[in-house]
Amino acid sequence: MVKKNTIQYFCQSCGSVYPKWQGKCDECGEWNTIVEEKSTIAEGYSKLGGKFVEQIDFVPLNGNLNNPARITTGIKELDRVSGGGLVPGSVILVGGDPGIGKSTLLLQACASIAGLPQQPECYYISGEEALDQVRIRARRLGLADAPVKLASATDVENIIATIDKTNAKVVVIDSIQTMYLEAAESTPGSVSQVRACAYELIKLAKKKGFVLFLVGHVTKQGSIAGPRVLEHMVDTVLYFEGERGHQFRILRAVKNRYGATDEIGVFEMQDKGLMEVENPSALFLAERRGNISGSCVFAGIEGSRPLLVEIQALVGLTGYSAPKRAVVGWDSGRLSMVLAVLETRGGLNLSSQDVYLNIAGGLKITEPAADLAVAMAIISSLTNKPMPADMVIFGEIGLSGEIRAVSQPNLRLKEAGKLGFKSAIVPLNHTKDKKLAGGDLQLHEIGNVQKLINWFN
Ligand SMILES: Nc1ncnc2c1ncn2[C@@H]1O[C@H](COP(=O)(O)OP(=O)(O)O)[C@@H](O)[C@H]1O
Ligand SMILES: [Mg+2]
Ligand SMILES: [Zn+2]
Structure with a gap:
């Protein structure tokens, strides 16, 4: 297959593509979000060339269902928002402003799942924080002894090769904007990079049947792609909302192939991490x-x-x-x-x-x-x-x-x-x-x- 190198202009907020640079995105209305990217026309998307075609199989609508049991995270509000637990092989995008509590929530979830009686293997890969930083957070949250497997890495090929050999049940990528795939040839955090990395990780999650969490920062401006550019690729989109001055955090499902949307989970951010709120009205x-x-x-x-x-x-x-x-x-x-x-x-x-x-x-x-x-x-x-x-x-x-x-x-x-x-x-x-x-x-x-x-x- 001939790789076609083209220069394209991507809106980092919504992912729209333009042939020329312009100041304002017509699609989402944001200013100064359009950035030049060299794109090997979505490498991950089209590997058509050089492959023998196969017949696809058609089956009746009414057949045996193959739905493995959901993983209950032990965090009730997260289970509620995900539609009653995590579906193996599903991909969940967790978006939100920097500092809102995404890493905290996912570390808590990993620790809780890893502690289940079946001892599911949980991998937490941070591309943002050094190992010590994650350890300090784990200590503060009282989770230092949880059997979570922690790594600091950003090279997606290395990550995939490693996880492929494991029996992973849950993998957290924190954040997708820090991940890097050499083949994608554009800068980390750009729309093409973020999409290419997500595509490869999702493929692995589907193949191996683990739950994949992708953390995506909401970006206000600049050349870092926001989580919106991934929404169509994942099964579930959860946004973490809250005001700086308040300790409440709302986790809202805006898309869910495995449950209702508009479901919310309510948390309170405390020293010891995110606490579930039993009675949000009060x-x-x-x-x-x-x-x-x-x-x-x-x-x-x-x-x-x-x-x-x-x-x-x-x-x-x-x-x-x-x-x-x-x-x-x-x-x-x-x-x-x-x-x-x-x-x-x-x-x-x-x-x-x-x-x-x-x-x-x-x-x-x-x-x-x-x-x-x-x-x-x-x-x-x-x-x-x-x-x-x-x-x-x-x-x-x-x-x-x-x-x-x-x-x-x-x-x-x-x-x-x-x-x-x-x-x-x-x-x-x-x-x-x-x-x-x-x-x-x-x-x-x-x-x-x-x-x-x-x-x-
Ligand atoms: N020592 C601490 N004590 C209490 N809360 C803290 C402490 N350190 C950080 N936090 C809280 O955790 C938040 C950071 O959460 P984090 O999970 O790192 O966010 P994100 O991953 O979404 O950027 C901070 O905004 C703060 O509210
Ligand atoms: Mg974080
Ligand atoms: Zn846009």
Whole structure:
């Protein structure tokens, strides 16, 4: 096969390819992420030349299944996010900002799995930290005696040749951006390098049937490829989120061939490492102070789990010609919609007001079911009237101002009851057969935003 050397321009954020350099990526909209790379047109991808073709076999849909048992990591939150344990032969990309806790989590997972009765072989390969650094972390986490096999290496050919001879059950590559494959001929961390290295490692994981973890740093800028360029190649993508100032860490499945997406695992970063959080609602509400206007508690669902979070709004007369809208933890487009509905259908004057919205605790919420809670927080701040501290709220808002039913209302109410809440504002349109089970909660069913506004009068 003739190797074709070409110069191409890759966006390091999303992996888009361009024939010429340009300042902004058309695909993901990032600036200064496009970098020249010599590419031996994805060596790993096309080894067509010089090979005899074979017939492929077709089989019926209904045949014997060959699914080996999942490996339970012993870290419940990780098991939950991965869909009930790790599937042998699967590849899991763990992405997140530097310093968020990826290495910590994977070292803890390795130690926990290596300690299982069957003593699965776990390999932790660090391309980033020296052996001593990893050992110091292991000591701090109280895992120094775990039978994890540790190496510091970056040459993927060496790694593959070595792991191929083992009976590995779990292999961690920390991080994929530090790995290097000579054949790929571009600099370590570039899109072609990262993809070529991942491709070869994935091939080995599939062949040998071990679980492969690839750590990928989210990069803000520059010439290091981000984890997004690998998302299509792996089975599962987990992102580790959290705010610097908070100790909460959320592990979120954004893609999973072996389980539900949008499932989250909640951890708390402590001296001794990442601790599982048994009751995230209590954690997220811990810093809440009652009787303050602009605050309300949203009864949400993340994945399969109910989660109560505080939503805070601050509304005040603007000093600008165009009022400011700033959002942390929610979709800014969705906020604009809620504001427009409150103005047009509810008659509130918000066009002269700055609006700040914050999801307390650093959580990111994507559910439309939070609309009503957001509206409530805004009205509460605008009118400077606090809502009852023992009340939760959920519901989706439609463009005509109607409040729509949302999924799993009873699960939300049950969680609220469990945490001692006494009442709830909920959508009206539940029919007879879809009875709401409020338990001890007093339910206020409302049908449109005007009713919500009246609540404060
Ligand atoms: N001595 C320490 N005591 C407590 N926490 C620490 C200590 N050293 C590091 N950490 C925590 O661990 C985090 C680093 O986590 P790490 O797993 O290395 O992140 P990543 O691999 O995602 O870059 C730091 O941001 C800090 O919160
Ligand atoms: Mg690390
Ligand atoms: Zn891009």
